[in-house]
Amino acid sequence: AQSVSQHNHHVILSEAASLELGCNYSYGGTVNLFWYVQYPGQHLQLLLKYFSGDPLVKGIKGFEAEFIKSKFSFNLRKPSVQWSDTAEYFCAVNARGGRRALTFGSGTRLQVQP
């Protein structure tokens, strides 16, 4: 079975600060990796995904993530956050070649102060 750990439950940053949210997964096989964002009152939106190839993945709104296979990690980064980035961020995985069911982490609530 897969599992996902997000160690930062609540992060508070000032605008223009750099962001890194941790994500570690546990699974014996090959995985696809995702970061989703949930803005207050809105649906889950895909920020970025990694299936294969370049382990540094760029997503929407200036976000990027790096897959480090040896560390089972897929950390999310942004060089300079904005107030509008205030949201809940979820890391998720599924088994490559398997069904699409996603296993999510418990989420990180990001609060950006103006």
Place this chain on the structure above:
Amino acid sequence: ETGVTQSPTHLIKTRGQQVTLRCSSQSGHNTVSWYQQALGQGPQFIFQYYREEENGRGNFPPRFSGLQFPNYSSELNVNALELDDSALYLCASSSGQGANTEAFFGQGTRLTVV
């Protein structure tokens, strides 16, 4: 907007009752997945339907059941409601059942069991 619509948006039920939640998938999508998101947690996979057949199930009891219709819309039914069933129920649609297909989420139905 993702094109995935869920109804109703909010619902209050009494313990022991039954509930039906509905989801209209995005045009062209033949796969629907359902997730339960308890407060402060990440979404948990309930089950997935592909072309009207259930083809994957998470760790949920049989009182959680579903249907997918020929137009690929879907229902989630929960019998004998328990207080712990209070959660946000999310529907996601995609154009295939494989792990590499992107899922688009609806805004969810907030179920409160009293």
